[in-house]
Structures are given as structure tokens and as C-alpha cells.
Amino acid sequence: MHPPHRLEFRGLTKRFGPVAAVTGLTFDVEPGRVTGFLGPNGSGKTTTLRMLLGLVAPDAGTARIGGRGYRDLPEPARTVGAVLEASNFHPARTGRDHLRVYADMLGAPAARIELVLALTGIADAAHRKAGGYSTGMRQRLNLATALLGDPPVLVLDEPTNGLDPEGIAWLRRLLRDLAAEGRTVLVASHVLSEAERLVDDVVVMHRGELLTAGALDALTADGTGLEQAFLRLTGAAA
Amino acid sequence: MNRLVRAELRRLFSTPLWRWGPPVAVLSGGALTATAVLVGPEHFDPPMPGMDTEAGVRLVISMIGLTVLAPALFGALAVTSEYRHRTITYTFLFAPRRHRVLAAKLAAYALAGNGYGLIVAVSAAAALYGGAAARGVDVGAPVGTVIGLLASLAAAMTVYTVIGVGVGALLRDQTATLAVLGAYLYMVEHLLVLIPGVGAVYPFLPGGATAALTQASLMGEAAVEVTGSAATLLPPALGAAVLLAYAVLAAGAAVLLPMRRDVT
Numbered sequence: 001m002h003p004p005h006r007l008e009f010r011g012l013t014k015r016f017g018p019v020a021a022v023t024g025l026t027f028d029v030e031p032g033r034v035t036g037f038l039g040p041n042g043s044g045k046t047t048t049l050r051m052l053l054g055l056v057a058p059d060a061g062t063a064r065i066g067g068r069g070y071r072d073l074p075e076p077a078r079t080v081g082a083v084l085e086a087s088n089f090h091p092a093r094t095g096r097d098h099l100r101v102y103a104d105m106l107g108a109p110a111a112r113i114e115l116v117l118a119l120t121g122i123a124d125a126a127h128r129k130a131g132g133y134s135t136g137m138r139q140r141l142n143l144a145t146a147l148l149g150d151p152p153v154l155v156l157d158e159p160t161n162g163l164d165p166e167g168i169a170w171l172r173r174l175l176r177d178l179a180a181e182g183r184t185v186l187v188a189s190h191v192l193s194e195a196e197r198l199v200d201d202v203v204v205m206h207r208g209e210l211l212t213a214g215a216l217d218a219l220t221a222d223g224t225g226l227e228q229a230f231l232r233l234t235g236a237a238a
Numbered sequence: 239m240n241r242l243v244r245a246e247l248r249r250l251f252s253t254p255l256w257r258w259g260p261p262v263a264v265l266s267g268g269a270l271t272a273t274a275v276l277v278g279p280e281h282f283d284p285p286m287p288g289m290d291t292e293a294g295v296r297l298v299i300s301m302i303g304l305t306v307l308a309p310a311l312f313g314a315l316a317v318t319s320e321y322r323h324r325t326i327t328y329t330f331l332f333a334p335r336r337h338r339v340l341a342a343k344l345a346a347y348a349l350a351g352n353g354y355g356l357i358v359a360v361s362a363a364a365a366l367y368g369g370a371a372a373r374g375v376d377v378g379a380p381v382g383t384v385i386g387l388l389a390s391l392a393a394a395m396t397v398y399t400v401i402g403v404g405v406g407a408l409l410r411d412q413t414a415t416l417a418v419l420g421a422y423l424y425m426v427e428h429l430l431v432l433i434p435g436v437g438a439v440y441p442f443l444p445g446g447a448t449a450a451l452t453q454a455s456l457m458g459e460a461a462v463e464v465t466g467s468a469a470t471l472l473p474p475a476l477g478a479a480v481l482l483a484y485a486v487l488a489a490g491a492a493v494l495l496p497m498r499r500d501v502t
Contacts, residue, residue, distance in 0.1 A: 104245035
């Protein structure tokens with residue numbers, strides 16, 4: 001695995017026509033911790049992640065991974081593993097073949113495919129077409145794709161969508177273990193009750209702007225939960 | 239082999255769609271040619287030169303040029319399928335220098351288009367000689383000429399596959415791409431041939447350049463019937479150059495267009 005990577009967002013800004021999706025966003029995400037990227041739907045989280053990953057070009061500002069833009073990383077998919085959507089699969093391609101395509105792009109050996117299939121618990125379904133997968137299995141195949149390159153950074157957008165309680169508990173353990181290995185884990189979510197049990201740090205967005213960033217403990221130090229803290233913050237912002 | 243080209247070939251052969259390729263190639267080459275030979279161009283309405291003349295052989299072989307929509311649609315899927323199924327997100331995450339992905343797609347699809355063209359040519363040759371033998375007529379063109387004509391049509395299939403990749407990269411939407419390619423190849427070009435004056439540009443359009451390869455065109459013959467004047471075709475080498483120019487244009491568009499577009 002590569003050395004730890006810090007994510008640095010500086011003045012990141014993006015407009016889609018008249019809509020200011022993200023405005024002047026500045027924060028850091030530290031390695032070795034799980035960071036929750038929180039905010040209601042439409043607050044600009046997904047756009048921010050897509051700018052970090054070179055899929056959307058920012059109007060202003062930068063998003064860097066270990067000091068470099070995503071496109072300038074020597075081995076991008078071996079540096080960052082990302083899950084951005086619930087389903088990014090051709091329905092007629094098997095789970096294993098989906099992984100083979102991207103393993104080919106990486107130059108990863110076949111053994112790595114079997115390893116990520118086992119790690120995400122979908123080895124038994126790998127011979128089946130992805131179109132027949134349940135939402136939970138798709139999330140696991142997404143994670144398997146993200147982990148193909150054994151990346152030091154994981155960026156996940158709403159990874160608990162479609163997972164059952166057992167799946168959520170499994171994901172929590174997996175992400176904890178990955179962070180304990182020194183990886184940078186950034187998880188965007190609008191489900192605060194789940195995030196509270198998963199994250200060390202929080203970055204809270206509202207209407208495209210940063211509300212707060214820091215340790216979860218500090219945000220909830222007054223004894224109220226994350227949800228109360230969030231409502232207090234967004235109430236103040238409204 | 240380059241990792242990205244290998245990945246594109248894997249992508250292509252890991253869904254069942256490619257299995258339609260060989261049968262469609264045999265239909266476009268073998269079945270179409272067999273039908274034309276067995277009926278005999280001299281029995282067409284209006285009657286055309288017979289199989290025992292070189293003009294008749296060229297006409298029969300040129301009909302394969304009417305089937306270029308198939309490789310064009312196939313090429314279009316290279317990019318449109320990725321947008322349709324949202325796999326483009328992963329693809330650009332794994333290779334954020336997007337022009338490399340598109341170059342790999344062009345290479346993989348050119349290879350596949352070449353294979354398609356080869357099946358078309360071989361099945362057409364078998365149908366041509368088999369059909370002529372069955373009817374007891376001579377093939378009125380030397381074997382070398384027939385091989386040259388079929389080889390140039392096989393190459394044209396590769397060119398149309400590449401054009402398809404380019405149009406798909408330009409439009410991205412699968413349905414729109416299929417509609418535009420179908421409407422252009424089967425309506426717009428044919429209408430242009432029939433419009434007096436406008437027909438002058440026909441030799442420089444993809445269809446006209448394809449017809450130049452065989453120096454014959456059923457559409458050209460039909461235009462003579464309707465307008466009384468034939469559209470002149472370019473010499474074969476120039477027709478090939480025009481087709482190649484379209485392929486280069488399409489490849490350029492495919493490589494350059496996705497560079498700055500947001501993937502949202």
C-alpha cells in the first residue's frame with residue numbers, strides 16, 4: 001500500500017448554471033480516521049467528491065490527494081478507491097467479469113479479484129450477472145471495485161444505501177479496519193444516526209457551503225447527539 | 239498488449255452482445271450476396287448487368303456497402319453503453335486521462351470491426367462463387383478483382399466501426415446515436431443522391447466514398463432511374479482516402495470530446 005494521503009480541499013467552487021452547487025469549500029481529511037461528510041441531499045457532497053476525483057471540473061479552487069490532483073496521481077486507482085453510485089454495472093456482465101475489466105485497467109492480477117470478492121462477501125455470486133444483484137450486493141460489488149487497487153484512500157458516497165442492518169454493521173467494521181491500517185476514509189452520508197456510529201471526524205455541508213469540520217467528539221461534546229448538533233448548526237445557518 | 243486495450247476487449251467480450259456480430263456479418267456478406275447472385279442482377283427491376291460481366295459482379299458486391307449501419311451501430315455502443323449503464327464513472331476513475339480510454343476503445347473496436355469485415359468478405363466470396371456455380375454462370379470478374387473489392391469493403395467495415403465510436407462519443411445517448419446513424423445512412427444520404435445538384439457532394443459523403451471502392455452503387459443506379467443523371471463516383475483510391483478521413487475525424491472527435499465534459 002502507498003503511504004498515507006491527506007485530502008485537501010481549498011476554496012472549491014462549482015456552479016451548474018444558476019445553481020451554486022459548492023461555494024468556497026475548504027477543509028482537510030486526515031489519514032487513519034473515518035471522516036463523515038454530512039449534509040442533507042442536495043447540499044453539494046456528491047459534486048465535491050466528483051471534483052476531488054476529476055469527474056467534474058471545479059470553477060475555482062483545488063482538491064488534492066497527498067498534494068496532487070486526481071488526474072496527476074501516478075496511479076490514481078491504486079491511490080483512491082471510490083464508490084459514487086449505487087449501480088455502475090452493465091447488467092449483462094457478471095460480477096467477476098466487471099472486476100476483471102477494471103483489474104485489466106489497473107494491471108492487477110486475478111488473485112486480487114478473488115481477494116476483494118472474498119473480502120466483500122460476494123464470491124458466491126461472482127458468476128452471476130450484475131443485473132440480478134440486490135441493492136446490497138451491488139454496494140458490495142462497488143466496494144470490491146474500489147478495493148481492487150488496495151488504495152490508501154477510500155471515498156464512498158452513501159455506501160449504506162440498500163444495505164440491511166447486518167450489511168451496515170459489516171461495512172462499519174470494514175471501514176474501521178481500513179482506517180486502522182492508516183487509510184484515509186471519507187464517507188458521505190445524509191443518514192446521521194448511522195454516521196454517528198461510524199465516524200471519527202465530521203465535515204458538515206449545507207447549501208453548498210461548509211458549516212463545520214472537526215472531531216465528532218468535539219461537535220457532540222455538550223452531550224447531544226450528532227443529529228441535534230446538525231440541526232443546531234443548520235438552524236443557525238438558515 | 240496495452241492494459242486499456244485489453245480491458246476494452248474484455249469489456250466487449252464479457253457481455254452477450256458481440257455474439258450477434260458473426261451472424262449479422264454472414265447475413266450482410268453471405269446471405270445478401272447469395273440472394274443477389276441466385277436471383278441474378280439481370281432479373282432485377284430495372285434489369286442490371288448480369289453476373290457474367292464485371293459490372294454485374296461489382297454491383298452485387300457493392301450491395302454489401304448498404305449494410306455498413308451494422309458496424310457503425312456496433313462501434314457506437316463503445317461509448318454510449320458506458321453512459322447508459324453508468325460504467326463510465328468507474329472507467330474515468332480508473333483512467334482519468336480520458337483520451338487514453340477513448341484511444342483504447344478505438345483500437346479495440348477497430349480490431350473487432352476488422353474481424354467483422356473479414357467474416358463479411360469471406361462469407362460473401364463463398365456466396366459469390368457458390369451461387370454462381372449453383373446457377374451455372376461464370377463470375378465475370380477476375381479473382382484478383384473480386385478479392386480486392388471484398389478486401390476494400392472489409393476495410394470499410396472497420397472504418398464505419400470507428401465512425402460509430404466517434405458519433406457515440408459525440409452524442410453519448412444510446413437511442414439518439416442509433417437514431418442519428420440510422421437516419422443518416424438510410425435516409426439523408428439517399429435523399430441527397432436524388433436531389434439534382436446536391437448530388438454533386440454525394441461522392442464525398444461516406445456512402446459515396448464506399449460506393450467508390452467498388453465503382454458501383456445500387457443507389458446510383460436508382461438515381462439514374464429517377465433523375466436521369468448518375469452521380470459520378472471518385473476513383474477507388476480517392477474514395478478510400480475520403481473514408482479514411484472520416485475515420486480520422488471520428489477518432490479525433492472521440493478522443494477530444496470527453497476531455498472537459500463533467501461526469502455528473
